[in-house]
Amino acid sequence: MDKIVIEGGVPLRGSVDVSGAKNAALPVLAAALLAEGEHEVRNVPDLADVRTLGKLLGHMGAEVARAEADRRTVRLRVPAAVTPEAPYELVKTMRASVLVLGPLLARWGKARVSLPGGCAIGARPIDQHLKALTALGAEIRLEHGYVNATVPRGRLRGTVFTFDAQTVTGTENVMMAAALAEGETVLRNCAREPEVKDLGDALVAMGALVEGAGTDEIWIEGVPSLRPLSHAVIPDRIEAGTFLVAGALPGNDVTVRGCVAAHQEALVEKLRAVGAEVTKVEGGLRVVGDGRPRPVDVRTAPHPGFPTDMQAQLMVLLCLADGTSRITETVFENRFMHVQELIRLGAHVEVDGRVAMVKGVPELSGAPVMASDLRASAALVLAGLAASGTTEVLRVYHLDRGYERIEEKLAPLGARIRRVRG
Numbered sequence: 001m002d003k004i005v006i007e008g009g010v011p012l013r014g015s016v017d018v019s020g021a022k023n024a025a026l027p028v029l030a031a032a033l034l035a036e037g038e039h040e041v042r043n044v045p046d047l048a049d050v051r052t053l054g055k056l057l058g059h060m061g062a063e064v065a066r067a068e069a070d071r072r073t074v075r076l077r078v079p080a081a082v083t084p085e086a087p088y089e090l091v092k093t094m095r096a097s098v099l100v101l102g103p104l105l106a107r108w109g110k111a112r113v114s115l116p117g118g119c120a121i122g123a124r125p126i127d128q129h130l131k132a133l134t135a136l137g138a139e140i141r142l143e144h145g146y147v148n149a150t151v152p153r154g155r156l157r158g159t160v161f162t163f164d165a166q167t168v169t170g171t172e173n174v175m176m177a178a179a180l181a182e183g184e185t186v187l188r189n190c191a192r193e194p195e196v197k198d199l200g201d202a203l204v205a206m207g208a209l210v211e212g213a214g215t216d217e218i219w220i221e222g223v224p225s226l227r228p229l230s231h232a233v234i235p236d237r238i239e240a241g242t243f244l245v246a247g248a249l250p251g252n253d254v255t256v257r258g259c260v261a262a263h264q265e266a267l268v269e270k271l272r273a274v275g276a277e278v279t280k281v282e283g284g285l286r287v288v289g290d291g292r293p294r295p296v297d298v299r300t301a302p303h304p305g306f307p308t309d310m311q312a313q314l315m316v317l318l319c320l321a322d323g324t325s326r327i328t329e330t331v332f333e334n335r336f337m338h339v340q341e342l343i344r345l346g347a348h349v350e351v352d353g354r355v356a357m358v359k360g361v362p363e364l365s366g367a368p369v370m371a372s373d374l375r376a377s378a379a380l381v382l383a384g385l386a387a388s389g390t391t392e393v394l395r396v397y398h399l400d401r402g403y404e405r406i407e408e409k410l411a412p413l414g415a416r417i418r419r420v421r422g
């Protein structure tokens with residue numbers, strides 16, 4: 001297993017480019033199942049999770065390959081019929097595989113998709129996905145760890161459905177199902193993340209009739225068929241946010257190019273509250289970490305609230321603040337796995353249920369630490385950059401799920417960071 005070794009305490013200076021959004025690319029690639037033919041998805045990051053979804057689509061009978069001319073472009077050839085199943089071996093490594101469920105039911109009225117199971121950060125149920133698909137006319141049986149779904153009447157039928165919980169992939173799954181359903185669907189209490197809006201734009205480019213994606217109410221008029229996809233996914237706001245936090249660490253000055261300022265409002269508000277200087281520049285945002293951060297309280301929430309995917313990264317900054325901060329994680333039940341590792345680096349953090357009290361210290365000191373999940377591992381890299389001495393982040397396969405060669409992006413900023421193949 002690879003590890004990342006960092007000699008911390010070196011000021012970061014310069015610009016870094018943001019890749020395409022993992023959490024936009026995954027639903028958009030799944031949406032290709034909705035139409036036979038040759039699809040093109042651009043600005044797709046080269047990540048483990050994207051490769052896993054490509055393997056799954058290949059298993060189902062689609063041909064998936066990166067374009068020679070531009071490695072960020074993925075081309076897919078989707079046949080008239082596919083094997084409508086997502087096996088446990090693939091789904092267990094990437095729960096977003098559940099996103100093939102909606103397209104399979106919409107196009108072929110049949111799907112056998114492994115239940116994703118839980119993960120490090122929480123139970124991650126998909127009850128809302130299944131409830132909504134049932135409302136659209138799917139018949140769903142859970143057997144031997146699989147979702148066995150059929151559409152007895154042949155074609156899904158539009159309906160009005162209100163989610164009990166705001167779910168990003170739940171909203172996305174049902175949008176894709178409704179796109180080919182008969183009649184009108186109104187979805188309420190939808191997730192409002194920018195990646196949901198991006199999927200809506202991709203579906204409209206395929207000929208779907210979708211309005212309101214990115215708001216909490218989405219209207220869809222089903223159509224008989226869709227045309228192949230041609231779409232560029234949005235920049236990754238969480239990768240961008242991770243680099244913005246790097247810029248806010250004491251003594252750093254980082255320009256994040258290609259990030260969408262409108263996607264960063266909740267984070268930028270917190271970075272300014274801790275005392276970082278954030279300015280809009282040509283094509284991105286510049287962050288200067290001016291001295292020791294001030295403490296700030298934060299509460300994660302669905303978009304447009306503070307993103308849960310940025311909680312671990314912000315905690316690193318608050319570990320260095322000149323006071324105590326309260327971090328409340330309202331979205332997932334176990335998303336403080338990074339805390340014990342930050343304590344090994346000298347942080348003072350106490351967790352009580354969904355609340356972490358972070359008592360700032362003047363500096364962190366390097367040590368070997370263990371990644372546990374994707375965003376926790378990004379936080380450990382940030383901590384290593386800020387700590388004095390050497391930090392080794394182990395199990396970086398977690399990191400590679402959502403960050404495209406992060407060490408190659410940070411090194412030009414002056415970071416003394418390298419990957420050791422294990």
Ligand code: EPZ
Nearest residue numbers: 023096124125126127128129165166167168169309331374
């Ligand atoms: C998406 O996961 C993201 N993944 C996650 O990013 C992100 O943390 C999460 O949204 C929240 O923003 C992708 O988009 C591929 P949810 P998702 O369904 O859709 C509950 C990363 O680091 N819930 O919005 O699985 C659930 O338990 C990953 O890139 C139900 O109760 O998250 C959770 O408490 C991690 N029933 C809350 O909703 C359901 O049917 C939000 O989950 C579905 C969800």
